[in-house]
Amino acid sequence: MLLNFKLDESFIQKYSQIKPDFGFNGLGLLTYHRTYSRLKANGENEQWFETIRRVVEGCYSLQKEHILRNELGWNDTKAQRSAQEMYDRMFTMKFLPPGRMLWALGTPIIHEKKVGQALFNCAFVSTKDIDKSIVDAVKPFTFMMDMSMVGVGVGFDVSGEHKVRIHQPEKHSETYVIPDSREGWVKSLELLLASYFGQHFNTNHTHKIEFDYSLIRKEGEPIRGFGGISSGPKPLEKLHGQIRTTLNQVNQKNISITVIADIMNMIGQCVVAGNVRRTAQIALGNAESEEYRKLKDYQWDSKTETYVGENAHRAVYGWASNNSVLVDNNTDFEDLAKQTAINGEPGYVFLDNIRAYSRMSDPADHKDHKAVGTNPCGEQSLESYELCCLVETFPSRAESKEDYLRTLKFAYLVGKTATLVTTTWHETNRVQKRNRRIGTSVTGVTNFIGQHTLDIFKSWLESGYKEIQNWDEIYSSWLCVPKSIKSTSVKPSGTVSLLAGVNPGCHYPEFNYYIRRIRIAKNSKLIPQLFEAGLEIEDDVMDPSSAVVAFPIHNEGKSLKEVSIWEQVSLAVFLQRYWSDNQVSCTVTFKPEEAGQIKPILDFFKYELKSISFLPKLEMGAYAQMPYEAISKEKYNQMKSNMKADFSIQSFEDGKGEKFCNTDTCLI
Numbered sequence: 001m002l003l004n005f006k007l008d009e010s011f012i013q014k015y016s017q018i019k020p021d022f023g024f025n026g027l028g029l030l031t032y033h034r035t036y037s038r039l040k041a042n043g044e045n046e047q048w049f050e051t052i053r054r055v056v057e058g059c060y061s062l063q064k065e066h067i068l069r070n071e072l073g074w075n076d077t078k079a080q081r082s083a084q085e086m087y088d089r090m091f092t093m094k095f096l097p098p099g100r101m102l103w104a105l106g107t108p109i110i111h112e113k114k115v116g117q118a119l120f121n122c123a124f125v126s127t128k129d130i131d132k133s134i135v136d137a138v139k140p141f142t143f144m145m146d147m148s149m150v151g152v153g154v155g156f157d158v159s160g161e162h163k164v165r166i167h168q169p170e171k172h173s174e175t176y177v178i179p180d181s182r183e184g185w186v187k188s189l190e191l192l193l194a195s196y197f198g199q200h201f202n203t204n205h206t207h208k209i210e211f212d213y214s215l216i217r218k219e220g221e222p223i224r225g226f227g228g229i230s231s232g233p234k235p236l237e238k239l240h241g242q243i244r245t246t247l248n249q250v251n252q253k254n255i256s257i258t259v260i261a262d263i264m265n266m267i268g269q270c271v272v273a274g275n276v277r278r279t280a281q282i283a284l285g286n287a288e289s290e291e292y293r294k295l296k297d298y299q300w301d302s303k304t305e306t307y308v309g310e311n312a313h314r315a316v317y318g319w320a321s322n323n324s325v326l327v328d329n330n331t332d333f334e335d336l337a338k339q340t341a342i343n344g345e346p347g348y349v350f351l352d353n354i355r356a357y358s359r360m361s362d363p364a365d366h367k368d369h370k371a372v373g374t375n376p377c378g379e380q381s382l383e384s385y386e387l388c389c390l391v392e393t394f395p396s397r398a399e400s401k402e403d404y405l406r407t408l409k410f411a412y413l414v415g416k417t418a419t420l421v422t423t424t425w426h427e428t429n430r431v432q433k434r435n436r437r438i439g440t441s442v443t444g445v446t447n448f449i450g451q452h453t454l455d456i457f458k459s460w461l462e463s464g465y466k467e468i469q470n471w472d473e474i475y476s477s478w479l480c481v482p483k484s485i486k487s488t489s490v491k492p493s494g495t496v497s498l499l500a501g502v503n504p505g506c507h508y509p510e511f512n513y514y515i516r517r518i519r520i521a522k523n524s525k526l527i528p529q530l531f532e533a534g535l536e537i538e539d540d541v542m543d544p545s546s547a548v549v550a551f552p553i554h555n556e557g558k559s560l561k562e563v564s565i566w567e568q569v570s571l572a573v574f575l576q577r578y579w580s581d582n583q584v585s586c587t588v589t590f591k592p593e594e595a596g597q598i599k600p601i602l603d604f605f606k607y608e609l610k611s612i613s614f615l616p617k618l619e620m621g622a623y624a625q626m627p628y629e630a631i632s633k634e635k636y637n638q639m640k641s642n643m644k645a646d647f648s649i650q651s652f653e654d655g656k657g658e659k660f661c662n663t664d665t666c667l668i
Contacts, residue, residue, distance in 0.1 A: 023501015
C-alpha cells in the first residue's frame with residue numbers, strides 16, 4: 001500500500017542499525033512483537049524502526065490528505081523536517097502513540113478501508129434516547145458491537161430503563177444470511193433487537209428473525225486485516241440465543257437496567273470468544289439504584305464449584321464490564337464504600353465535576369456540559385458516541401524539562417491528527433469533528449517522582465499544559481479545525497508502558513523486585529527463542545496448551561507495600577489539579593486494614609475528583625503462577641544473569657493489536 005507521505009530513505013537507514021531501548025529485561029521486546037509488529041510481505045515481522053516509520057508516515061499522510069483536500073497549502077520540506085523529529089522521539093520512546101495507532105496507522109484499515117475508529121482507544125454510548133425511534137433503540141447496542149470488534153473499549157449507561165416495551169415477535173420467520181464480515185455480525189444484532197423492539201414504536205407485530213451462518217468462515221481460518229484466527233459462527237450463534245432467551249423472559253415488559261446490562265455484556269462476551277478483538281466495557285448507573293448495584297451480586301462457592309447469589313446467572317457474562325456509579329457532592333458513600341471494599345466495585349464517576357471543570361486548579365468553565373459518561377478506564381469524559389485517542393508521554397525518559405516540552409508538541413500532534421479521520425458512524429463523526437477531544441497522557445509518573453521531587457513534577461506539568469494549549473492554538477489554525485475541547489489526561493497504560501519500561505500511568509509497582517509472568521501458546525515460534533535467551537519457561541498449570549514465561553523485573557523507588565491508600569488518591573488529585581483537563585484513571589490498591597478508609601476518602605476528596613476506583617490487594621500465593629510474584633534481590637540477579645545480554649526474536653505472525661487502553665484491571 002502506498003502512503004502519500006514518505007520519510008527520506010537515508011534518514012530511516014540510520015535507525016535500522018540502532019537497537020531500541022525496550023524495557024523490563026526483554027518484556028518490552030516480547031510485548032512489541034506479540035502486539036504491534038505486523039507481518040511484512042516476505043513473511044517476516046516488522047522491526048521497531050519499520051513500525052515507527054509506518055506510524056509516522058501514516059500520521060503525516062492523514063495531515064497531507066486533509067490539507068490538500070481543503071486546498072490549504074502543503075509544504076513538503078517543513079513536513080519532512082517535522083516528521084523526522086517526531087520519528088526520533090517515538091523511536092527513542094520519549095513518547096508513544098496509543099497502541100491502537102501503533103497497530104493500525106499506516107495500514108489499509110485506516111488509509112483504504114477508512115475504518116477510522118480503529119485508531120481510537122475507547123468510546124462511550126448512552127441509552128437515554130432509546131425511546132425516540134426504532135433506530136435509536138437499537139443503535140447503542142450495535143455501536144457497542146461494531147466498536148468492540150475493531151478493538152475499541154466502550155462505556156455505556158443504563159438510563160434507557162423502562163423506555164422501551166419488549167414484544168416477542170409473532171409473525172412468520174424471515175431469514176438473514178449473515179455475510180462474513182464485521183458489518184454482517186453487527187447487522188444480525190440490529191435485526192434481532194429490532195424484532196423485539198419494533199412493536200413498541202408502530203404497534204404492528206414484527207417478524208421472527210432466523211439466521212443463516214453458512215457464509216461465516218470456518219473455525220481456525222485467519223482473519224485478514226484485523227488479524228487473529230476465526231472462531232467460526234459459534235460465538236455469534238450463542239449471542240443470538242442468549243438475547244432471545246433474555247428478551248422472551250421479559251415479553252410485554254419494559255426494558256430494565258438488568259436487561260440493558262445483560263445485552264451489552266453478552267456482546268462483550270461474544271467479541272472476546274469470537275477471537276475478533278478483545279475489548280473493555282464500563283457500565284454507569286445511578287448510585288441509588290438497588291437493581292443496578294446488585295448486578296454483580298454473585299460469588300464463587302469453592303465447595304459446590306458454582307456461583308451463588310441473587311444474580312448468579314449473570315456470572316457467565318457479567319464479568320464483561322467494570323461497573324461504576326454516578327455520584328456527586330451530595331452522595332452518601334456509606335453503603336457504596338462497604339460494597340467497594342468487598343471486590344473493588346463499584347467505581348466512582350463524579351459527573352458534576354466532569355461537566356463543570358477542566359483542570360481542577362482552574363475556574364469552572366463548563367466546557368463539557370454535554371458529557372454523559374467516560375471510557376472504560378475512566379480517564380476521558382465523553383459525550384454519547386464520542387471516541388478518545390490517548391497518547392502517552394514519559395517524563396522520566398526526558399533529558400530535561402526543555403526536552404520534555406518539545407516532546408509534547410509531537411505527542412499532541414499525533415492526537416490532533418487522529419481527529420482528522422472519519423469513522424463509519426455519522427453520530428461519532430459529528431461529535432468528533434466538533435470537540436476534537438484528545439488525551440495527552442503522562443505515564444511513569446511514579447518513576448519521575450522517585451527520580452526528582454513532587455515540586456519539580458508540578459513545574460513540568462504546569463509548563464507542559466500551557467505548551468499543549470499553545471500548540472493547539474497553532475495547529476488548529478493551520479488545519480482550520482476547532483480547538484480541542486480538552487487535551488490532557490492520565491491513562492492507566494498497559495502494554496505501551498511495558499515497551500518503555502516505566503510504571504503504568506500514575507500507579508506504583510507491586511514490588512521492588514518481582515517476576516512478571518506472560519502466557520504464550522506452546523506452539524508459538526517464540527517459545528524456543530525465549531528459551532534460548534535464557535528466560536525461565538514452564539507449563540501453564542491451568543491451560544495445557546500454554547506455557548508461562550517469567551521475566552525478572554526491578555523497580556526503583558516506592559512500591560505499593562510502602563504507599564498508603566491516602567497517598568495513592570492524593571497523587572490522583574494532584575494530577576487532576578495540575579495536568580488532566582479530562583480525567584485521571586487511578587485504581588487505588590488497598591490493604592484489608594484500609595477498607596474502612598474508602599468512605600472518608602470519598603467524602604474528603606469529592607470536590608477534587610472526577611473518577612476513582614479501588615481494588616483490594618490480592619494476597620501473594622492466592623493462586624499458582626500469578627502475573628506478579630515478589631522475589632528477592634538475589635533471585636532477581638540470578639535470573640538476570642541467566643539471560644543473554646542482547647537477544648532478538650521473530651514471532652512470524654501478525655501483532656494482535658492493543659486491547660484498548662488496557663491494564664490488568666479493566667481488561668476483558
